[in-house]
Amino acid sequence: MKTADDLIKQAQTKINCLDILSAKNLYDSADNPVIIDVREAQSAEKSKLQSSVNISRGLLEMQIAKLCPSPDTFIITHCAGGGRASLSALTLQNMGYTNVHAITAKYKDIKKVFG
DSSP states (O other), X not given: OOOHHHHHHHHHTTSEEEXXXXXXXXXXXXXXXXXXXXXXXXXXXXXXXXXXXXXXXXXXXXXXXXXXXXXXXXXXXXXXXXXXXXXXHHHHHHHTOSSEEEEOSOHHHHHHHHO
16 A cells, blocks of 8 residues: 555656746746645645745545646646645646646745745
8 A cells, every 4th residue: 555655755756846946036037827726725824935826635526627727837836845846746647738847846835935
């Protein structure tokens, strides 16, 4: 039986993982980028990145098309520590999104750079 850590590690071999500075540079240079906070709504209500949109990981498949109708939309996912962001990025890739990245860092560090 696989653990959550096993699934996260496996996902991270199949997605584009970014450190915070690389993510910020790509985000700033992209046309119409989207950054998705996949934490639960309560966490996002307490603190969120200035430019992020909250779609909890459990609702991602149902709500992403409204936010990102084009499969080549530049998307960055983030969470509290990188695990849910990685699993979400893999889900989006499996759905057909082709320009998806996950920040695999702690939220407090992401917040310092993204604001």
